Amino acid sequence: MSAKQPGAILVVDDNPDILIAARLLLKQHYQVVKTTDNPFDIEDMVRAHGIEVILLDMNFNRDAISGQEGFYWLKKIIQQDPSIVVLLMTAYGDIQLAVDAIKAGAADFIAKPWQNEQLLGAVAAAFAHAKDKQQLGKLTRQTQGLNQALTESSTGPAFDFLGQSAAMQQVFATIDKAAQSDANILITGESGTGKELAAHAIHRASLRAAQPMISLDMGAISDTLFESELFGHKKGAFTDAKSDKIGRFELASGGSLFLDELGNLPLQQQATLLAALQNRCVTPVGGTKAIEVDIRLICATNDNLQQAVNEGRFRQDLLYRINTVEIRLPPLRERSEDIPLLVNYYLTHFAHKYKRTLRIAEQDMAALCGYAWPGNVRELAHAIERAVILSDGDRLDISSVLGANSAVQSTPGKGPGDDYDTFDLEVLEQRAIRAALKHYQGNVSHAAKALGLTRGAMYRRLEKYGL
Incomplete structure (x- = not known):
C-alpha cells in the first residue's frame, strides 16, 4: 500500500453506515480522517484538527430531500474558513441541486451511493483545490500585511550607511562576508550608531535582497500583542481581532526579519521567540x-546581552541562536575621521530637502569634529538638519548645533550634583539625558527608567534635542 497522503478530511452525515464506509475507505489514503453525525460539531472539529476538506451531507432530517440544510452548513463553513473545500453529498441526485450547490461555493457534488474510485478522485481534486486556495490566501494576506507594514514604516532606510575610517571598513568587510550566508546576525552598538542602517545593508548584500525585509521594534510592542505581531492571529482570537492578521515571521518568509531593541524582550517572550526560531514554524x-517560515534573522541591541545573561535578564540559549555572527558598530567618537564625510552628506541631504544652498566653513567643520557626539550619528544628523533650517545666508550656522552643547563641553569636570553656569531647564534636561545615556552606555530603555521617563517620552526628548 502506498504511503498516506498528508491532509485532514471531515465527513459529516447522519447515517452511521455512511460514516463507517467513508472512514474505512479514506483512512487508507489520508493521514487524518474524522467523522461526525452532528453538523454542530463542524466548527470545533475544524479548529481542533486543521480540516482542509469536508464531505457534507445535504439532509440531516429524516425524509428531508430539499438540501437546504446542506446549503446552510456550507455557508457556515465558508464563513469560518474560506480555504476549506466542501464536497456536498445527497442520496437524491439532481442536476439543478448540483448546480445550485456549486454556485453556493461547493467544489463538487457527489450522489450516494458512490463509486469508490469516483469518491477518491473527487477527494483528491478537493485536496489539490484546497492547496491552491491556501496558497492564494497566503499570497493575499502577505500582500495586505506587506502594505500595512510598509504603511507603518518606511520602505527602507532614509540615509546611506557611510564611513571611510578603518573601523567602518572592518564593519563593511564583515557585512559583505556574513551577508552571503543565511547565518543569524546580531548588531550591537550604542544608540544612534546606525544599527538599522547596517541591517538594511546586510539585507541588500544578501541572496535574499529581492525579497522583503520586515522590521519590528521589540521595545515598542506590548506583552499582550507580542505573539500577534510576530506570528499573526485569526479572526476572533481575542476581543480586537476583527479579521485575520499575518505576522511578521510569515511576512518575512523568504526574506529577512529585523528585530530591533531585542534586549528589551521579557524572559517569557524570549522563550516563545526561541521556540519559533528552533522549529522554523x-x-x-x-x-x-503551524506555518513553516524561512527567514534570515537580523537582531540589534544597545544592551550588553552577555551581561544580561549573567544577570538573568536574557536567555543564554537565545543568545547563542541569534549571534552566529556579531557585528559591533563603533560609536562616532571612535571614528572621528568619518565626521567630515557625514557632515557633508547630511548637509547635502537637508539642503536639498529644504531647498537651501549652504556651505560650511573650515573652522566650523573643525568644531564639529572636536565634539564628542554622545548621541552618535543620529545626533549629528538631527543637528545638521536643525542648522540647515536655522541658518541665514549661504553659510551653515553651527551655533544651533553647538550652542547648547558648548555649555556641556565647557564644564567637563562637573557631575549631576555640581553647580552649573545656567538654570535653563532645557539645558539641564539635556545634560541629564546625556549623562544617563553615557552611564548606561547608550541603552535608551535603562536611561529612560533612571530618568523616570517612559520610552516614548524619552524618544520625544531625543528628537527634540537632536540626540
Whole structure:
C-alpha cells in the first residue's frame, strides 16, 4: 500500500453506515480522517484538527430531500474558513441541486451511493483545490500585511550607511562576508550608531535582497500583542481581532526579519521567540495550523546581552541562536575621521530637502569634529538638519548645533550634583539625558527608567534635542 497522503478530511452525515464506509475507505489514503453525525460539531472539529476538506451531507432530517440544510452548513463553513473545500453529498441526485450547490461555493457534488474510485478522485481534486486556495490566501494576506507594514514604516532606510575610517571598513568587510550566508546576525552598538542602517545593508548584500525585509521594534510592542505581531492571529482570537492578521515571521518568509531593541524582550517572550526560531514554524494566535517560515534573522541591541545573561535578564540559549555572527558598530567618537564625510552628506541631504544652498566653513567643520557626539550619528544628523533650517545666508550656522552643547563641553569636570553656569531647564534636561545615556552606555530603555521617563517620552526628548 502506498504511503498516506498528508491532509485532514471531515465527513459529516447522519447515517452511521455512511460514516463507517467513508472512514474505512479514506483512512487508507489520508493521514487524518474524522467523522461526525452532528453538523454542530463542524466548527470545533475544524479548529481542533486543521480540516482542509469536508464531505457534507445535504439532509440531516429524516425524509428531508430539499438540501437546504446542506446549503446552510456550507455557508457556515465558508464563513469560518474560506480555504476549506466542501464536497456536498445527497442520496437524491439532481442536476439543478448540483448546480445550485456549486454556485453556493461547493467544489463538487457527489450522489450516494458512490463509486469508490469516483469518491477518491473527487477527494483528491478537493485536496489539490484546497492547496491552491491556501496558497492564494497566503499570497493575499502577505500582500495586505506587506502594505500595512510598509504603511507603518518606511520602505527602507532614509540615509546611506557611510564611513571611510578603518573601523567602518572592518564593519563593511564583515557585512559583505556574513551577508552571503543565511547565518543569524546580531548588531550591537550604542544608540544612534546606525544599527538599522547596517541591517538594511546586510539585507541588500544578501541572496535574499529581492525579497522583503520586515522590521519590528521589540521595545515598542506590548506583552499582550507580542505573539500577534510576530506570528499573526485569526479572526476572533481575542476581543480586537476583527479579521485575520499575518505576522511578521510569515511576512518575512523568504526574506529577512529585523528585530530591533531585542534586549528589551521579557524572559517569557524570549522563550516563545526561541521556540519559533528552533522549529522554523509559527502558529497564529487562535489558529491550529503551524506555518513553516524561512527567514534570515537580523537582531540589534544597545544592551550588553552577555551581561544580561549573567544577570538573568536574557536567555543564554537565545543568545547563542541569534549571534552566529556579531557585528559591533563603533560609536562616532571612535571614528572621528568619518565626521567630515557625514557632515557633508547630511548637509547635502537637508539642503536639498529644504531647498537651501549652504556651505560650511573650515573652522566650523573643525568644531564639529572636536565634539564628542554622545548621541552618535543620529545626533549629528538631527543637528545638521536643525542648522540647515536655522541658518541665514549661504553659510551653515553651527551655533544651533553647538550652542547648547558648548555649555556641556565647557564644564567637563562637573557631575549631576555640581553647580552649573545656567538654570535653563532645557539645558539641564539635556545634560541629564546625556549623562544617563553615557552611564548606561547608550541603552535608551535603562536611561529612560533612571530618568523616570517612559520610552516614548524619552524618544520625544531625543528628537527634540537632536540626540
